[in-house]
Amino acid sequence: MVIKCSQCGGKLRRVHRTFLERFQLLAVYECRECDTETPVPRPYTYHFGPHCRCPRCGTYRLNRLKERDRIDRMSTGLLNLLERVAGGKLIHCRFCRLQFYDRRILASEAAAAENQHPGAARN
Structure with a gap:
C-alpha cells in the first residue's frame, strides 16, 4: 500500500x-x-478539541443516539466512563459501529448552527 x-x-x-x-x-x-x-x-488526541471524534477511527461523521443499541459494541475505558458520569450524550460511529459518550458538540451540529447564523461571532 x-x-x-x-x-x-x-x-x-x-x-x-x-x-x-x-x-x-x-x-x-x-x-x-x-x-x-x-x-x-495518536488516538488519545481525538479526545481534545472542540468537536467530538470517534475514539477508534477519528472521523467527525457521527450520530447521536437516544438509547443504547444492543447490537453494536460500547467503548470501554476510563475516558468513556468519565464522559458518561459528566453528562455526555450517547454517540454512534457508523463506520466502526462503535458507541461512546461525549460532552462535546458534533461537527455537523456546529456547521448547521454556523449556517443558520453566519454573522455570529465565534468564541
Whole structure:
C-alpha cells in the first residue's frame, strides 16, 4: 500500500519525529515531490478539541443516539466512563459501529448552527 500526497499525489516517505512529536504523533510523512509534511495523530488526541471524534477511527461523521443499541459494541475505558458520569450524550460511529459518550458538540451540529447564523461571532 502506497500512501499518496493530498497536495500533488506524489509518494510519501516516513521521516523522523522529534522527541516531543513522539508523544503526539504516530508518524510523520513527507512528500518526495512537494516536501509537504503529513502528520498522523495518536488516538488519545481525538479526545481534545472542540468537536467530538470517534475514539477508534477519528472521523467527525457521527450520530447521536437516544438509547443504547444492543447490537453494536460500547467503548470501554476510563475516558468513556468519565464522559458518561459528566453528562455526555450517547454517540454512534457508523463506520466502526462503535458507541461512546461525549460532552462535546458534533461537527455537523456546529456547521448547521454556523449556517443558520453566519454573522455570529465565534468564541
